[in-house]
Amino acid sequence: MQPAHPMNGIGLRQPHYREFRAARPTLGFVEVHSENFFNPHDAAAQVLAAVRQDYAISLHGVGLALGSACGVDDAHVERLAALVERIDPVRVSDHASFARAPWSQRGIIHANDLLPIAFTHDSLDILCSNVEQVQERLKRPLLVENLSAYLDFAERDFSEPQFLAELGRRTGCGLLLDVNNLMVNALNAHEADPVQSVCDWIDELAHVATPGLVGEIHLAGFSAQEGLIIDDHSALVSEPVWLACRHALQRLGPVPTLIEWDERLPALSVLLGEAAKAEALCAAHRDARIAVEGAAA
Amino acid sequence: MNGEPRMSEARRQRELIDAIFSTRTPDAPCAGARQSGTRWRTGLAAYRGNGRAHACNALQVQFPTILAMLGAETFDALCSSYWRTCPPRRGDLAWVGEALPAYIETLDTLAEWPWLADCARLDWTVWQMSGAPPATFSEGDLRRLADGDPAALALRLSPGVRRLSSAWPIVTLYDAHRQAHPDWAAVTRAIAQKRAQTAWVWRPRENLAAAPAVETLDAASERWVAALDAGQTLDLALDSAGEAFDFAAWLEQAIRQGWLDAVADRHAPSDAMDNA
Structure with missing residues (x-):
């Protein structure tokens, strides 16, 4: 039996377009990378318009560079606003990262990557200012995603959960909780018990954040490359990430949950199998919550 | 701290x-x-x-x-x-x-390989045209063209077409790298002769999902398109193209392929603004 209101989603990527549209699988939503659909005239735009007829769309950006001290690119924000206008997505998200900075004598460049920001007061001010600017233009709140970071900074005024909770409090934005990113960070930090470390992070967030801050969860696979765990979305969701996800759903309640897969893309059926596992987890916690609320009433 | x-x-x-x-x-x-x-x-x-x-x-x-x-x-x-x-x-x-x-x-x-930069320009043009807005040429434009004075009308090219000139045989090279069995001897000859080519790139109106098309423009068509690009009126553009240019055949293909956006009236104030 299909769930009445599924909460799971998949990241829809170009090689799956045709099969996905033919199969029309039961999903709560579909996520796409915003920048791939900025052009309203190309073939991808036609695909997204067709998918939008059947699914809620979550727009996930990688290019706003919300933590950049030199500000966000107004032209980028305008293109995103136009896409939001066209698609009317269920959610719009990007990352707590920077990418834009002055370089050499050539003006501002964009690293096309999700570069880490420091968890300092100054950095929070920059992020809040940029998030507010984008939200004002889009006329809707953003979800901001926690990063997998391969470097971080000695100076810090907040833990990461405190930093993100404060961001939400000051700007009204939500959090896109990427559980795989937490696991990647824990593994790269050589935590003795990475799952416990991730669960502690989630507990701290649940403790300091406004209830309902987390608007979406991301799950993905990672790979080991040259001495580091890389968040390349190239594999099945690992068992430790499923465990941590279960904990997140227990602490945060059912949240729309997405399977991301970007590298070495598998058959669509594999992706949908992962999404079905996510839906089963969400449904279990939804049912448990209903039972608890029913008993309390 | x-x-x-x-x-x-x-x-x-x-x-x-x-x-x-x-x-x-x-x-x-x-x-x-x-x-x-x-x-x-x-x-x-x-x-x-x-x-x-x-x-x-x-x-x-x-x-x-x-x-x-x-x-x-x-x-x-x-x-x-x-x-x-x-x-x-x-x-x-x-x-x-x-x-x-x-x-x-x-x-x-x-x-x-001195032709490489121009081949890259052609690739980039094709990439840009793959996302260009479709042509908006309408029945009304066709009527204006039939009834109007060629000295007062101009054909506005679609944003989905682009002309690219090179001192090298860029279209021959482009085609050769897409063919199963290219005639490399002919390609080598074209390079040795430093055969200049002007590429005409467009996004096909009838199949927007298809890759943009690339063809070589002959000399008359190149003069014609250059005149349209410059915003010349129809009579002047035809003069530039020369007698060898077959306007009727070009127009039929232009409408079918989506090369034209509009027929502009040069006497209308909005068109005067466009070309200011």
């Missing part, structure tokens, strides 16, 4: 960007990074690898002819040096190849 002055976030970000795009890895961590030694180097390498891979993947799609000409290994090396020398300016990888043709021209290592 140890009482030292804190690093500004702007400076921290500039330092990390400098380290990522630098050709050397600083021995000591910069930007106030917590990691040091091998961990600092692997972390920095991860960011360099990510950024370079994102750019190279996009460039492969945007420059398929250059990829075929150079082979995967040399193309990858070109992309890496381009990414480092001309870092992206936008957070949208659709634009990452914008400066690659000009960059190729600066490279002594590729000077042996």
Whole structure:
């Protein structure tokens, strides 16, 4: 039996377009990378318009560079606003990262990557200012995603959960909780018990954040490359990430949950199998919550 | 805290960007990074690898002819040096190849193939046309064309068409790298003769999902399109094209393929503004 209101989603990527549209699988939503659909005239735009007829769309950006001290690119924000206008997505998200900075004598460049920001007061001010600017233009709140970071900074005024909770409090934005990113960070930090470390992070967030801050969860696979765990979305969701996800759903309640897969893309059926596992987890916690609320009433 | 002055976030970000795009890895961590030694180097390498891979993947799609000409290994090396020398300016990888043709021209290592930069320009034009707005030419435009005075009318080309001139046989080279059994002898001859070509690139109206089409413009058609590009009225454009130009045949194909956006009345105030 299909769930009445599924909460799971998949990241829809170009090689799956045709099969996905033919199969029309039961999903709560579909996520796409915003920048791939900025052009309203190309073939991808036609695909997204067709998918939008059947699914809620979550727009996930990688290019706003919300933590950049030199500000966000107004032209980028305008293109995103136009896409939001066209698609009317269920959610719009990007990352707590920077990418834009002055370089050499050539003006501002964009690293096309999700570069880490420091968890300092100054950095929070920059992020809040940029998030507010984008939200004002889009006329809707953003979800901001926690990063997998391969470097971080000695100076810090907040833990990461405190930093993100404060961001939400000051700007009204939500959090896109990427559980795989937490696991990647824990593994790269050589935590003795990475799952416990991730669960502690989630507990701290649940403790300091406004209830309902987390608007979406991301799950993905990672790979080991040259001495580091890389968040390349190239594999099945690992068992430790499923465990941590279960904990997140227990602490945060059912949240729309997405399977991301970007590298070495598998058959669509594999992706949908992962999404079905996510839906089963969400449904279990939804049912448990209903039972608890029913008993309390 | 140890009482030292804190690093500004702007400076921290500039330092990390400098380290990522630098050709050397600083021995000591910069930007106030917590990691040091091998961990600092692997972390920095991860960011360099990510950024370079994102750019190279996009460039492969945007420059398929250059990829075929150079082979995967040399193309990858070109992309890496381009990414480092001309870092992206936008957070949208659709634009990452914008400066690659000009960059190729600066490279002594590729000077042996002087047509390469123009072939890259053609790839970039094709890439841009693949997302160009479709033509808006209407029945009303056709009626205006039939009834109006050629001295007062101008044909406005669609944003989905582009003309690109080169001193090299860029269309021959483009075609050869898409054919199963290209006539390499003919290609070599065209290069040896330094046969100049003007490419005509358009997004086909009847199948917007298809790749843009690329053809060679003959001399008369090139003069004609150049005149339209310059906003000349129909009578002057026809004079420029010369007697050999078959306007009726061109118009039939232009409507079918979506080369035209509108018939503009040069006496109308809005058109006067357009060409001001």
